[in-house]
Amino acid sequence: MPDNEGAPKTGRRRLAGLLTRRRPTSRAQRFSTVLRRIGDEADERIFFSELAEVFGDRVFGALMFIFAVPNVLPLPPGTSSVLGAPLILIAAQLAVGRRTLWLPKFIAGRSILREDFQRLVGRTLPYLRRLERFLAPRFDVMFGIVGDRLIGIACFLLAVILFLPIPLGNMLPGLAIVLFSLALLQRDGIAAIAGWVATAASVAVLVAISGALWIAAKAFVHALF
Known part of the structure; x- marks a missing residue:
């Protein structure tokens, strides 16, 4: 479970050192490998500020993946709203063109139990490793100053959709953000x-659900009066 205690500086340096001891940056390692090593080598709790340091220049894609991928899985009601809040903050900074991620203290100081992180990674790694076989740098035109900002805007809007209590409205936006995250990482x-494509499908589903709810609300009011 997350908590609000501040992360000790020595703990942050320890985790970052474990993951970069033999390589100059985390970009030299597969994303799945970094996730597994975090789960294996971290202390009892993993602070979000630690994750931001570990992933370095891949921080936007990495943290958006970590916060978005649970939404693709079956979750208790309300979980998507909790995960949507940090996604909104991260995507907004990508949308305005920041090259480094800023986390406010109330988010940077939050943490997750290592066992919970391992459980999430354990459910994700088999699929992530299969996807990594097909991921490779290509079509650079999709990125850069304009492309990255457009992806940030899309992820911001998708994160807002996740934050809203829309029935069955979390899986497609979560999947779209996961795909964008992998695109940024590789x-x-x-x-x-x-x-x-997943973003367009998410908007279409949102419009359909909103229209259905509006029609149902009008029918209910008409039945009453």
Whole structure:
């Protein structure tokens, strides 16, 4: 379970050192490998500020993946709203073109139990490793100053949808953000295109659900009066 205690500086340096001891940056390692090593080598709790330091120049894609991928899985009601809040903050910074991620203290100081992180990673790794076989840097036109900001805007809107209490409204937006995250991590334009397709599908479903709810509400009011 997350808590609000501040992360000790020595703990942050320890985790970052474990994951970069033999390599200059986390980009030299597969994302799935970094996730597994975090779960294996972290202390009892993993602070969000630690994760931001560990992933370095891949922090936007990495943290959006971590917060978005649970939404693709069956979750208790209300969980998507909790996960949507940090996604909104991260995506907003990507949308305005920040190159480094800023986390306010109330988010940076939050943490997750290592066992919970391991459980999430354990459910995700088999699928992530299969996807990584097909991911590769390509179609650079999808990224850059304009492309990254457009992805940030899309992820911001998707995160807002996740934050709203829309019935069955979390899986498609969560999937779209996951695809965009993988695209940013590997600079893979094909994954970015898949993310845009999933975004369009998410908007279409949102419009359909909203229309159905509006029609139902009008029918209910008409029946009453």
